[in-house]
Structures are given as structure tokens and as C-alpha cells.
Amino acid sequence: CVSALNTPVARSSGQVFLRVLNDALFSGSGGADLLLPQADLGALLPDAAMAWLAQHGAALRLATRVRAIAPAANAWSVDDEPFDQVVLASAPWDAARLVRASGVAAPAWCDATEALRFEAIATVYLRGASPLAAPMLALRSDAHAPAQFAFDRAQLGGPDGLLALVVSANEAPRDVLEEQVLAQAAHQLGQRHLEVLQTVVEKRATFACTPALVRPGVRVAPGLLACGDYIDGPYPATLEGAVLSGLATAKALGA
Numbered sequence: 001c002v003s004a005l006n007t008p009v010a011r012s013s014g015q016v017f018l019r020v021l022n023d024a025l026f027s028g029s030g031g032a033d034l035l036l037p038q039a040d041l042g043a044l045l046p047d048a049a050m051a052w053l054a055q056h057g058a059a060l061r062l063a064t065r066v067r068a069i070a071p072a073a074n075a076w077s078v079d080d081e082p083f084d085q086v087v088l089a090s091a092p093w094d095a096a097r098l099v100r101a102s103g104v105a106a107p108a109w110c111d112a113t114e115a116l117r118f119e120a121i122a123t124v125y126l127r128g129a130s131p132l133a134a135p136m137l138a139l140r141s142d143a144h145a146p147a148q149f150a151f152d153r154a155q156l157g158g159p160d161g162l163l164a165l166v167v168s169a170n171e172a173p174r175d176v177l178e179e180q181v182l183a184q185a186a187h188q189l190g191q192r193h194l195e196v197l198q199t200v201v202e203k204r205a206t207f208a209c210t211p212a213l214v215r216p217g218v219r220v221a222p223g224l225l226a227c228g229d230y231i232d233g234p235y236p237a238t239l240e241g242a243v244l245s246g247l248a249t250a251k252a253l254g255a
């Protein structure tokens with residue numbers, strides 16, 4: 001539950017968790033295939049998407065931050081360039097900031113988006129490891145052993161001896177976390193000669209998936225839509241949720 005929703009169990013939405021379990025375990029063949037990529041995630045997803053878009057004639061502008069959007073007569077301007085419709089596919093805080101600054105009347109959408117709270121994910125990279133029994137192992141996690149999964153990077157195309165231990169819904173300070181993860185790796189994986197190489201903490205990794213959460217919808221204002229993992233939908237903040245939202249928004253664009 002903690003890893004799927006990235007929210008501590010006591011604050012998690014049971015309804016969303018049941019939906020995840022149902023779709024993963026009871027939706028038939030392919031519902032919960034575990035795929036471990038050996039390529040990096042950039043090559044796997046965004047690079048492949050960009051290649052597809054380029055093949056289909058889309059104009060791509062990388063590393064171009066949208067600074068402002070504004071309603072124009074039956075259209076929208078994006079940094080002073082006119083467009084028939086706009087889809088905001090950014091993180092919720094960026095989308096809400098752009099919508100508020102545009103002056104368009106969308107108070108309910110902005111309120112719901114700004115009311116979202118966030119949870120952290122920490123990844124502790126450890127070096128000096130001997131090979132794990134499998135490239136990915138589930139760990140027993142509790143308040144003192146915070147990591148839920150261990151990845152043996154050497155078995156996934158990374159350097160020898162490198163482990164990544166992932167801590168969903170992390171609330172511990174960095175030094176405490178590193179100490180606990182080292183102890184957990186020694187105790188649960190028998191890895192007693194590790195040292196911390198790097199700890200990456202993404203503070204706003206996902207929205208907190210709490211009970212009865214009101215999530216913003218796809219339609220922000222006439223001609224202005226939004227998509228992303230935080231948009232109203234059945235799943236917690238996941239790649240799957242983001243893809244579902246993207247497909248729904250593409251459909252809404254044509255409607």
C-alpha cells in the first residue's frame with residue numbers, strides 16, 4: 001500500500017488501494033506483469049514518445065518553459081503565440097500557477113489543485129554490495145527499516161556493487177534515513193560492508209493519496225484542459241495514472 005500510493009498506510013485511501021489491487025490481481029492476464037527495464041527510463045519512455053511524435057509530424061520544443069498563458073478571442077495564447085486549445089501537462093503546482101496568472105475564472109479547479117498535499121520518495125544508493133539473489137527484492141519495512149524495495153543495479157545494466165534502496169512516503173531526515181537503510185540492508189540482505197554513495201530525496205514526488213480526496217478535473221476553462229497523474233482518476237500518482245489521464249484528455253480535445 002505504501003509503495004503503490006506513496007502515502008503512509010494510516011493516511012491512505014482504502015478505495016484507491018482496493019482499485020489498484022483489483023486491477024493488478026483480478027483483471028486477467030497482463031494486469032500485473034513485472035517488467036524491469038535494463039535501459040534507463042529516459043530511453044524507455046520519453047525518448048520513445050518523442051520519436052513517435054516526430055514521425056507523426058509533431059513540432060517538439062524541448063527545454064522550453066511556458067511562462068504565461070492567456071485567454072484570447074475563442075483561443076489561447078501561450079507566451080504570446082496563438083493556439084486553438086491548450087493542454088497543461090505539467091506538475092499540479094505549475095499548472096495552478098499558470099491558470100491563476102492567466103486571469104481566467106477557474107476558482108474551483110485552482111482550489112482543488114492547490115489543496116493537494118505531497119509525499120516524498122527517497123532513493124539511497126549504496127556501494128560495496130555483493131550480488132543480490134534477484135535484480136529486485138521486496139523488503140520488510142517498518143518505522144525503523146524504511147525501504148520497501150532493493151534494486152541490484154549491477155543486474156540492471158549499472159555498475160558492479162551498486163544497490164538502490166527505495167523508500168516511499170519518506171518522512172525521516174537524511175542522516176537518520178541513511179543510518180536506518182544501512183542497518184536494514186545488513187539485517188535483511190546480509191550486506192554488511194556497504195557505504196552510502198548518494199541519497200536522492202524527491203520532496204514532492206507524488207500527491208498524498210488520502211481518503212475522499214477531491215482531485216481537479218480535465219476541463220479547466222473553455223479551450224483549456226489539463227492532464228497528469230493528479231487529475232481526477234482511479235489510480236494514485238503513477239505512470240499508469242498519467243497515461244490514462246493523457247488518453248482521456250486527448251479524447252476530450254476532440255469532443
Ligand SMILES: Cc1cc2nc3c(=O)[nH]c(=O)nc-3n(C[C@H](O)[C@H](O)[C@H](O)COP(=O)(O)OP(=O)(O)OC[C@H]3O[C@@H](n4cnc5c(N)ncnc54)[C@H](O)[C@@H]3O)c2cc1C
Pocket residue numbers: 064065066067089090091094121122202204205206227228229230237238239240242
Ligand atoms: C522518485 C520517484 C519514483 C517514482 N516511482 C514510480 C514508480 O515506480 N511507478 C510509477 O508508476 N510511478 C512512479 N513515480 C511517479 C511518476 O513518476 C509520476 O506519476 C509521473 O511521472 C507523472 O507524470 P505526469 O506526466 O503527470 O507529470 P511529470 O512526469 O511530472 O511531467 C510534467 C512535466 O511538465 C514539465 N513542466 C512543468 N512546468 C512547465 C512549464 N511551465 N513549461 C513547460 N513544461 C513544464 C516538467 O518539466 C515535467 O517534465 C515516481 C516518482 C518519483 C519522483
